[in-house]
Amino acid sequence: MGCSTPASPSIGAFVQRSSNRPIAMALAALVVAVFAAPAEAGEYSPELAATAEAVIEGLDALTARVDAGVASADTRMHAGWDTAVARAVDLASLNRLEAAIAEARVEAVAVLDPLVGRQSTGAVPAAITAALWDEDMNWVERRNHRDTLAAWQRFRDATDRALAVRDVLRDRLGLPSVAGLRVCPLEHPEPFRSDWGDARQWWRTHRGNDMNAAEGTRLVAMERGTVIQMGWHYLGGNGIYVLGDVTGDVYYYAHLSAYADGIEVGSPVEAGQVVGYVGDTGNSDVPHLHLGWMPEAGAVDLDLLTDAYPMLVELCL
Numbered sequence: 001m002g003c004s005t006p007a008s009p010s011i012g013a014f015v016q017r018s019s020n021r022p023i024a025m026a027l028a029a030l031v032v033a034v035f036a037a038p039a040e041a042g043e044y045s046p047e048l049a050a051t052a053e054a055v056i057e058g059l060d061a062l063t064a065r066v067d068a069g070v071a072s073a074d075t076r077m078h079a080g081w082d083t084a085v086a087r088a089v090d091l092a093s094l095n096r097l098e099a100a101i102a103e104a105r106v107e108a109v110a111v112l113d114p115l116v117g118r119q120s121t122g123a124v125p126a127a128i129t130a131a132l133w134d135e136d137m138n139w140v141e142r143r144n145h146r147d148t149l150a151a152w153q154r155f156r157d158a159t160d161r162a163l164a165v166r167d168v169l170r171d172r173l174g175l176p177s178v179a180g181l182r183v184c185p186l187e188h189p190e191p192f193r194s195d196w197g198d199a200r201q202w203w204r205t206h207r208g209n210d211m212n213a214a215e216g217t218r219l220v221a222m223e224r225g226t227v228i229q230m231g232w233h234y235l236g237g238n239g240i241y242v243l244g245d246v247t248g249d250v251y252y253y254a255h256l257s258a259y260a261d262g263i264e265v266g267s268p269v270e271a272g273q274v275v276g277y278v279g280d281t282g283n284s285d286v287p288h289l290h291l292g293w294m295p296e297a298g299a300v301d302l303d304l305l306t307d308a309y310p311m312l313v314e315l316c317l
């Protein structure tokens with residue numbers, strides 16, 4: 001018997017054999033209706049199913065990795081070592097866990113990309129749910145979408161557990177809470193890619209992260225802090241440097257079209273406060289924000305410039 005043999009003969013045989021014909025007929029009609037449904041609800045797309053399968057597989061692998069990181073940090077945290085050793089172990093665990101969370105988030109965006117594009121992490125469930133109600137979709141595709149949504153939720157739960165352990169570790173180490181500390185530098189971010197280290201003109205490499213945005217888009221301080229430097233640079237155009245109060249990080253914004261009213265060197269700023277507007281001043285072809293991030297620098301120190309992409313994914317996508 002080949003796989004392509006239609007189901008109807010056996011249903012017919014069942015109807016023939018049955019002593020209760022009306023019920024059997026109704027059952028047969030129901031079976032036919034259920035199996036016929038996909039054909040009525042639009043073409044089945046094997047590509048979409050394969051995409052969903054790959055997304056689910058990818059998300060579940062990331063979930064397992066995040067959970068393994070949490071388990072490892074959790075085990076060490078409960079080991080009864082003396083304080084100095086415990087502190088060193090906690091710090092190592094914290095660094096590893098923060099890196100694992102950032103990495104998993106970046107990879108999750110890439111995994112989801114073929115299905116829902118580079119949505120903000122908050123918008124992903126809505127995007128999948130909206131896709132679910134596409135009326136051309138058949139039941140196989142709907143099931144794939146529901147499974148994808150569930151895999152996304154498992155991943156979100158795992159990162160929430162990891163963030164909870166991170167907060168406990170930071171607390172044990174006497175470090176300030178970072179939950180909600182930073183915000184995305186752009187009020188209306190567009191999708192962006194990782195371009196740290198890319199080759200640039202005159203043998204330079206790109207030591208920052210570019211985010212395209214419409215000219216005049218409001219740029220906000222990423223963290224509560226102080227404006228420590230402002231001015232013109234032939235490459236960066238109009239630039240501004242903010243020193244974060246809590247982290248000691250320095251955030252550099254370049255190519256501004258203008259500064260916000262009242263912003264000058266020494267101005268205190270709140271996280272989310274407008275400091276300027278996106279432009280293409282200096283060495284720039286299109287309006288964009290060039291962000292330079294100097295973690296824990298305490299002052300402008302270009303040697304400490306670091307790839308901010310994982311952080312930007314967390315804050316802006």
Ligand SMILES: [Zn+2]
Nearest residue numbers: 208209210290
């Ligand atoms: Zn740049």
